[in-house]
Amino acid sequence: MLSFITDTFKSKPLLSENENQWIMDTFVWAFEHFDGHFFIDQTQVVLPTNQYFPGQVSSIDAMAQQVFEQVVKYAGMQHWPLRLVAPNQLAPNVFPKMQFVGASRGEFAQLVVPVNQPILISFNPQQINQPQDLIASFAQAMAMILIKQKGVLPPGGEAFLPQATDLLAHFLGFGVMLSNTAYQFKGGCGSCYNPYANRQASLPETENLMCLALVSALKGSDKRKVAAQLKPHLRSQYKKAMKQIEERLAHTPEPIFLALLDKARANGVS
Template sequence: MKSALKSSDEMKMLALLKEKLAGKPLLPDNEAQWIIDTFIWAFEHFDGQYFVEQSKVVLPTNEFFPGQVSSISAMAQQVFHQVVGFAGMQNWPIQLVAPQQLSGAHFPTFKFVGQSRGQFAQLVQPVTQPILISFNPAQINQPQDLVASFAQALAMILIKQKGVLPPGGEAFLPQATDLLAHFLGFGVMLTNTAYQFRGGCGSCYNPYANRQAALPETENLMCLALVSTLKGADRHKISAQLKPHLRSQYKKAMKQMAEHLALSPEPVLLALLEKAGK
């Protein structure tokens, strides 16, 4: 009888614990608010109109990344051009080179006439030397890491060109770079590659192929929830492309972000919610 009572008590405690965890927000309010504030910073400084009219929540599917190539260099170039196109930076003087060709830290600054992203973006004057970026050959077999790394690189270039600090200042530049990569549309890949599980067979885990994430997995989920909500994206299609253990957390992130947005007085967010039909 005592054993049965003990078992019953344990089940009640477990049920209460699950209920408590289920009601606990994914992120503290101040961290969720930083994500919202930094999104507004991104919208105001990095061509928010392009976000409204042309940005997509890019998925790691053949629909977004079609084509097959036979060499590491060709695949890197193909993925790079696809990522640049989705980011609306096809008219930026950026060139992908092999790792051994990447030289010093030359970083020209330039200005655009009007909008800075999209097919009609136009430089004030031609740039004689492009910005060079490279790739990690080990990521060819981990294409989501490759895409996310390119997105981070483009976000960093945007920030350096504009010279504007995010909420929280310089100390938050790495995190803001990741959030800006979400703003560019690459949140699914960023979220999927924020944490790399080391289990399974030892030969399957390659630490050299993993990207460096400034935002942890949970923060990435909240960024993804924010962007997908404001774009009115199909959450079921997005969830289907996330790693299985992230799907229930994404649903929770969507709920928490919706609660924050419902209370926000920010005109930018209200306009985007209205356009998204939320």
């Protein structure tokens, strides 16, 4: 009888075992193929605040350019030949096949580009009034470019590339914005909802929160500061995701997770 009562009040997992395992396996894939050392030393859990996105601008193009440059910097891709263009200037991209001398991300990354051919990225002007969608969309673009350049498939293969792109954007540090924009509430006043401004999310809200919790735990982020930047209805789920991820990490045999947890403890994070 006592065991029945205990089981009844146990917290129900947010995701199935297979979904949880795919997230863990795909994080390992991201760490192994997309500069895990940059994740250890420089990746931050970026927040949608003036601290991370400072400055004021007076035009749509200037706003997009400023946000784009910040996203590129946090992703560690400032040496990549990336160029933001207006939507009417975007042409079909032929990606130059680059070679990397050592790391591919970060201040000291060395890229060998065979021809002077930039990778063009554009933006949705409708998202200027929804900056978190703009940030998340740029993060997805960075992740897609990384995958295309490295040419490595995620766990589950090609069918899971869209979901892996979103997870890789979390790995780059943009999980708060990805979680906040995974679902857009359509209620309220009609003028408040603009479907054309919404980003295209491949991971549902709960999966995004679990990815955010994983990165937060491995980076030793302040859970209260992260939760404070989430939409109100997501905060309790994020706390639950953090608890479930911490329990999972406490029993993991994966060397990458163990090393990252040791690093967090060495930095004074409990």
